[in-house]
Amino acid sequence: MSEFKKPQPSPTAWTQSFWQHCAKDRLMLLRCTSCGAHHVPTRRVCACGSSHFDSVESKGSGVIISFTEVHRAPDPAFKEELPYVIAIIELQEGARLMSNIIQSEVSDIGIGKTVQCVFETLEETVGVPKFKLLKE
Numbered sequence: 001m002s003e004f005k006k007p008q009p010s011p012t013a014w015t016q017s018f019w020q021h022c023a024k025d026r027l028m029l030l031r032c033t034s035c036g037a038h039h040v041p042t043r044r045v046c047a048c049g050s051s052h053f054d055s056v057e058s059k060g061s062g063v064i065i066s067f068t069e070v071h072r073a074p075d076p077a078f079k080e081e082l083p084y085v086i087a088i089i090e091l092q093e094g095a096r097l098m099s100n101i102i103q104s105e106v107s108d109i110g111i112g113k114t115v116q117c118v119f120e121t122l123e124e125t126v127g128v129p130k131f132k133l134l135k136e
Ligand SMILES: [Zn+2]
Pocket: 032, 033, 034, 035, 036, 037, 046, 047, 048, 049, 050
């Protein structure tokens, strides 16, 4: 066990439901009621200008848009995980988010590869969506 503690999500009134659902293995997105675009809940205004959203569950699958392999920890709390991969994932619904690719061979990770969401539960009310490569 590391003596350093990794930073945790800090739910706000706007994002609390998102983190709670992640703790129950559910990835929830906002769907714009005006144009239908999907977003992760850090967004409060859609590109179309609307700020009215429904909450919908994502299928949790997507593709890697970009990624980097981290070899030097930005914080001592991440040293044990080196090397690790940070990626931008475009979900099947069109929303994009940044996360880690885990449970995967780093040499197999690439742009355009298909990934599936896997959840890391930190507390009863806070989970974090991470992704693993799907076998092709
Ligand atoms: Zn919209």
